[in-house]
Amino acid sequence: MVWSDEHGNRLDDYAQPSVAVDVALLTLDPEGRLAVVVHDRPGAHEHGRPALPGTFLHVDRNETLREAALRALRAKVNVRGHEPRQLAVFDDPGRDPRGRVLSVAHVDLVPPEAIAATSGVLVAVDELPHTLAYDHDRVVTAAVAHVRALYHRLPDPARLAGEEFTLLELQQVHQAVLGERLQKDTFRRHTAPHLVETGEVRAGGVGKPARTFRRR
Template identity: 70%
Template sequence: MIWRDEHGKSLADHERPSVAVDVALLTLPPGGDELGVVLHERTGGHEAGRRALPGTFLHVDRRETLRDAALRALRDKVGVTGREPRQLRVFDAPDRDPRGRVLSVAHVDVVPFALLAGSAAEVVGLGSLPPLPYDHDDVVAAAVAHVRDVYRAGPDPLGLAGEEFTLLELQTVHQAVLGTPLQKDTFRRHVLPGLADTGRTREGTVGKPARTFRRR
């Protein structure tokens, strides 16, 4: 049986756009005061020599899923494995790719900086990003907005501060993610219900040792 739509056309009669995935992989370099974005330099083909988000076309003929394509892009383009990026949104502007009609299913993930050691990832701060090809600037903006919404909900939900941290270290991470200074007392009242005191302290650069906490 051949499926036909209300106009009598079969599936083969409809033009098929290409489907791609692009991954906005965000991190926070040690001592950094802003989020960083993982980029790679495109080699060969279209936009060669420009830095871009890791991405790839979906291998429909291999019955590849969007998830698997995103994982392949991270592995092949920047040498990052063991992640689980989540779908962010579809970017479908008709002119987003000059090569033809390409839909991009953008993904987002946040990775602790230490886990990028040994990879080919190049981390560029948000304030230093070069103009990116296609609509990767828009993908980054959407990814950052998503991550900031997540961080407004509770203490370091994506683990950028590590397993154990002081309140000052936690506030520093949140300020870097949100891109804005935070009032100390207000911040602590907001996050303390979601934290557990470890019973340990950590020597600081000034003053007395600070208590350390972990997420509940």
């Protein structure tokens, strides 16, 4: 049985756009700033321009969007073992000069040590080139807004500070992700309901040892 709609058209009678995935992989750079992993495009199209790791979906292989995103990370920036989440669909008809391409953008925020072997380049999100390849600057903007919204609500959901941390370490991570200075007392009142003390202390450079916490 061949499917057709109320006009008698089959699915292949309609124009089929290409589907791509692009991954905004965020982390902290060596200077403690929120950064994104980019690479210089090697192909003929947009050659040499910085871009997010991305690829076309292999429909003929029954590839899922998740599988395509993981493949893009492996092939373009040598990153393995992560689980980027779907962020948004970018469907501007002019976003790719090669033709109509829908991009299902993905986002992930990981500790720096998790991508130590990457072949990509870390660029602070506030110092990105004026225009990345295609519309990847818009993808990064959306990804940054997404992770900052998470960090406004919860204490370090990506666990950049590890499983146990001092309040100062937690605040420093939030400041890096949010890109702003936080008032200590206000921050601690906001995060206190989500934390429990471990009963341990950690020696610091100056002053008495600091109590450590974990997420509730």
